[in-house]
Amino acid sequence: MSSGYNFAYLDEQTKRMLRRAILKAVAIPGHQVPFASREMPLPYGWGTGGIQVTAAIIGPDDVLKVIDQGADDTTNAVSIRHFFARTAGVATTTRTGDATIIQTRHRVPETKLRAGQIVVFQVPQPEPLSRLEPSRAETRRMHALSEYGLMHVKLYEDITRYGHVAISYDYPVMVNFRYLMAPSPIPAFDNPRLHMMPALQLFGAGREKRIYAVPPWTDVRSLDFDDHPFRPARAPHSCGLCGATDSYLDEVVVDDCGGRLFVCSDTDHCETRRGNGMRP
Amino acid sequence: MSEETLLCASGLSLRFGTVPALLEVDAELWPGEMLAVVGESGSGKTTLLNVLSGRLRPQSGVVWYRDPEGRLADVHAMPLPALRALHRSDWGFVHQNPRDNLRMGVSAGGNVGERLMAQGSRHYGRIRAEAIAWLGQVEIDADRVDDLPRTFSGGMLQRLQIARTLVTHPRLVFMDEPTGGLDVSVQARLLDLIRGLVSRLGIAAVLVTHDLAVARLLAQRIMVMQRGRVVEAGLTDQVLDDPRHPYTQLLVSSVLQA
Numbered sequence: 001m002s003s004g005y006n007f008a009y010l011d012e013q014t015k016r017m018l019r020r021a022i023l024k025a026v027a028i029p030g031h032q033v034p035f036a037s038r039e040m041p042l043p044y045g046w047g048t049g050g051i052q053v054t055a056a057i058i059g060p061d062d063v064l065k066v067i068d069q070g071a072d073d074t075t076n077a078v079s080i081r082h083f084f085a086r087t088a089g090v091a092t093t094t095r096t097g098d099a100t101i102i103q104t105r106h107r108v109p110e111t112k113l114r115a116g117q118i119v120v121f122q123v124p125q126p127e128p129l130s131r132l133e134p135s136r137a138e139t140r141r142m143h144a145l146s147e148y149g150l151m152h153v154k155l156y157e158d159i160t161r162y163g164h165v166a167i168s169y170d171y172p173v174m175v176n177f178r179y180l181m182a183p184s185p186i187p188a189f190d191n192p193r194l195h196m197m198p199a200l201q202l203f204g205a206g207r208e209k210r211i212y213a214v215p216p217w218t219d220v221r222s223l224d225f226d227d228h229p230f231r232p233a234r235a236p237h238s239c240g241l242c243g244a245t246d247s248y249l250d251e252v253v254v255d256d257c258g259g260r261l262f263v264c265s266d267t268d269h270c271e272t273r274r275g276n277g278m279r280p
Numbered sequence: 281m282s283e284e285t286l287l288c289a290s291g292l293s294l295r296f297g298t299v300p301a302l303l304e305v306d307a308e309l310w311p312g313e314m315l316a317v318v319g320e321s322g323s324g325k326t327t328l329l330n331v332l333s334g335r336l337r338p339q340s341g342v343v344w345y346r347d348p349e350g351r352l353a354d355v356h357a358m359p360l361p362a363l364r365a366l367h368r369s370d371w372g373f374v375h376q377n378p379r380d381n382l383r384m385g386v387s388a389g390g391n392v393g394e395r396l397m398a399q400g401s402r403h404y405g406r407i408r409a410e411a412i413a414w415l416g417q418v419e420i421d422a423d424r425v426d427d428l429p430r431t432f433s434g435g436m437l438q439r440l441q442i443a444r445t446l447v448t449h450p451r452l453v454f455m456d457e458p459t460g461g462l463d464v465s466v467q468a469r470l471l472d473l474i475r476g477l478v479s480r481l482g483i484a485a486v487l488v489t490h491d492l493a494v495a496r497l498l499a500q501r502i503m504v505m506q507r508g509r510v511v512e513a514g515l516t517d518q519v520l521d522d523p524r525h526p527y528t529q530l531l532v533s534s535v536l537q538a
Contacts (some may be wrong), residue, residue, distance in 0.1 A: 149398030
């Protein structure tokens with residue numbers, strides 16, 4: 001642990017402010033709570049929101065896991081893990097089951113999360129209606145009055161044009177039958193995992209200065225029509241390394257002759273399966 | 281106030297700085313009736329429409345609306361969610377420029393279906409069927425249902441706006457110069473359509489126009505406004521055939537005869 005920094009980088013008053021925002025967010029599931037986002041030593045879009053939330057909730061006994069699109073070994077994930085190892089001296093892990101805090105960009109781990117764990121999502125755009133209604137004053141009013149017909153207009157247009165809802169990530173969800181929420185750019189495949197999750201879910205958007213949350217065991221429904229129910233999409237292949245047929249897959253180009261390899265996007269899940277002798 | 285008025289306004293006043301936009305205006309509207317508000321530009325017609333529909337708050341006066349259950353509600357004392365719900369379902373607003381109301385990046389079907397979805401309709405097939413039925417009512421071909429409004433002509437846009445407004449079967453529609461900016465033959469067709477729809481569905485409407493011919497064709501009753509005041513009001517034919525107030529006489533005599 002390097003000296004010269006306060007525990008977990010941020011000063012205590014900042015963490016206090018963040019915790020108050022988090023408590024409010026947990027109390028109103030899916031509601032976006034504004035907070036005084038700080039400059040962090042990484043660029044916007046790399047997880048400034050997630051890193052602040054993690055800094056506010058992390059304690060010396062926590063075990064931290066950081067994933068970036070499911071992978072533990074990408075630059076962003078490695079750097080953030082290293083950052084907290086240095087400034088907070090906490091233990092880090094790549095194993096989903098061992099972690100108490102999981103900061104994630106664009107994925108929910110394949111392993112089922114348990115009560116007591118906390119997932120911290122990095123959010124680029126917290127406002128699910130941002131592409132449909134440019135005025136933030138108006139979207140706030142729409143949230144306040146629970147007027148979400150506009151989002152269904154977007155789904156209607158997709159079905160009319162493409163025959164299905166063409167949103168593959170950041171698929172809007174209704175939280176606790178009240179607030180429309182952007183689940184961060186996780187694939188729609190992961191959306192059902194948010195529903196009734198035993199772990200606490202926190203969402204931090206650093207540039208947009210918003211924190212929101214889904215408490216454990218909360219109802220989270222993906223928007224759909226009665227006659228066009230929500231269907232999460234998944235590449236119709238099995239993992240080329242571990243043979244999994246139920247995990248979310250990344251498509252990897254392996255040569256310049258059109259060769260493709262589909263592998264689990266969750267590296268921990270894939271490695272655990274291979275360690276257990278699973279092969280394609 | 282008689283028992284069956286749908287909308288009843290009394291003593292409405294509103295000034296913009298020193299300019300009086302409305303001065304002690306009273307208005308009453310009965311179910312299924314169309315009331316025309318005429319006058320030159322700047323006479324407070326559109327302001328009156330905005331005040332009656334709760335979009336603008338008057339400095340004095342009150343607007344009462346009778347809901348389907350027969351209860352009276354003060355439009356300006358209503359909580360915002362209730363007023364917005366009213367605008368989504370029981371009321372409609374037809375703008376002079378259809379582009380103000382339509383979503384130009386959303387297909388015709390989506391535009392018509394938006395109010396249904398806002399009311400909680402969640403069945404794609406039924407929303408679409410309803411949208412196609414309404415396009416038929418306003419004489420737009422069913423195969424245009426997936427086209428974007430920007431491919432529509434001015435008259436079609438106005439008809440699309442009317443379909444979008446009437447899809448929830450409102451009891452009261454506010455129209456701000458619905459035929460403005462359209463050429464004469466398109467205007468005639470649109471007027472015919474509005475008259476047919478309004479009488480068939482029993483909709484009450486407040487119609488703002490500067491065109492006396494439009495008022496005579498559509499409205500049973502008329503209000504003539506000048507500088508924020510109602511100078512004459514009564515049955516349309518009566519007022520236009522036998523104008524009493526000098527301003528009304530001037531207005532009637534300045535209509536060009538083709």
